[in-house]
Amino acid sequence: METLTAADGTRLAYHRAGAGDPLVCLPGGPMQDSAYLGDLSGLSDHRALVLLDLRGTGGSEVPRDAATYRCDRQVADVEALRADLALDRIDLLAHSAGASLALLYAARYPERIGQLVLLNPSPRAVALDVTDLDRRERAELRRTEPWFAEAWAAFERIWSGEATAADWAAITPFTYGRWDAVDQEHAALADRQRNDDAAAAYYGTGAFDPIALRADLAEVAFPTLIVAGEYDVALPPRCAAEFASFFPDAELLVQPGAGHFPWLDDPDLFARGLMAHLS
Numbered sequence: 001m002e003t004l005t006a007a008d009g010t011r012l013a014y015h016r017a018g019a020g021d022p023l024v025c026l027p028g029g030p031m032q033d034s035a036y037l038g039d040l041s042g043l044s045d046h047r048a049l050v051l052l053d054l055r056g057t058g059g060s061e062v063p064r065d066a067a068t069y070r071c072d073r074q075v076a077d078v079e080a081l082r083a084d085l086a087l088d089r090i091d092l093l094a095h096s097a098g099a100s101l102a103l104l105y106a107a108r109y110p111e112r113i114g115q116l117v118l119l120n121p122s123p124r125a126v127a128l129d130v131t132d133l134d135r136r137e138r139a140e141l142r143r144t145e146p147w148f149a150e151a152w153a154a155f156e157r158i159w160s161g162e163a164t165a166a167d168w169a170a171i172t173p174f175t176y177g178r179w180d181a182v183d184q185e186h187a188a189l190a191d192r193q194r195n196d197d198a199a200a201a202y203y204g205t206g207a208f209d210p211i212a213l214r215a216d217l218a219e220v221a222f223p224t225l226i227v228a229g230e231y232d233v234a235l236p237p238r239c240a241a242e243f244a245s246f247f248p249d250a251e252l253l254v255q256p257g258a259g260h261f262p263w264l265d266d267p268d269l270f271a272r273g274l275m276a277h278l279s
Helices: 071-085 096-106 132-140 148-159 167-171 181-193 198-201 212-219 236-242 267-278
Strands: 002-005 013-018 022-026 048-053 088-097 115-121 224-229 250-255
Touching: 013 071, 022 071, 022 096, 048 071, 071 088, 071 096, 088 096, 096 115, 096 212, 115 267, 148 167, 167 198, 167 212, 224 236, 224 267, 236 250, 250 267
Parallel strands: 022 048, 022 088, 088 115, 115 224, 224 250
Antiparallel strands: 002 013, 013 048
């Protein structure tokens, strides 16, 4: 673990894995310890991963001002990491909610981005609508799975507005492509790795101006890769294609049989897809 000091004095931690050209990685959650990314199932064989623990998570310090958990206020932390690495430009990878931070950074510092990779990005920063129908269509693809009936019933209660905390837990298998022992262990760690107070502030009022952000992204010069899982109910492939349209130079990669964590579902296919783009 290495550390740096953010502009407001908060000590931030980051972790390196592998060798080669650096690839800066931002975790999702929101506000989950970067440990859940691991080495992105062997992507570190191809690139030197630099995984940032966002403030208040993992090895990073809890800030004095909790308002700095808001997504837009963490853009300066990413820039501080770039400066600490002494890189003129960074290749930036972000997963899920971390993509919101990556988009804000890319809009503010487009000249600092070499390439951008968004894994199953959250649609919130750009106000992309993902409908219940979109999610139903993805969920229906899992009908032959042994856990489907219970998880589908929980989804129905969520859609009807009658959900309990148990229902939100019951739909977790839809998030993964296989729901085997590896995926179940990965899911079980999530609650222990997330800073819930920070997560509550991450998407706080004023964090985004989606119209302005879309306009900024339409002008960027760097290439972008959007990765979507075939089964992902958070950002189904149709919605991912619309997301990609916000960039002038974007490629969409839909990974067959994958959910919200595609590096777990087929590590070799995942690495080949990313390296074909990053090369």
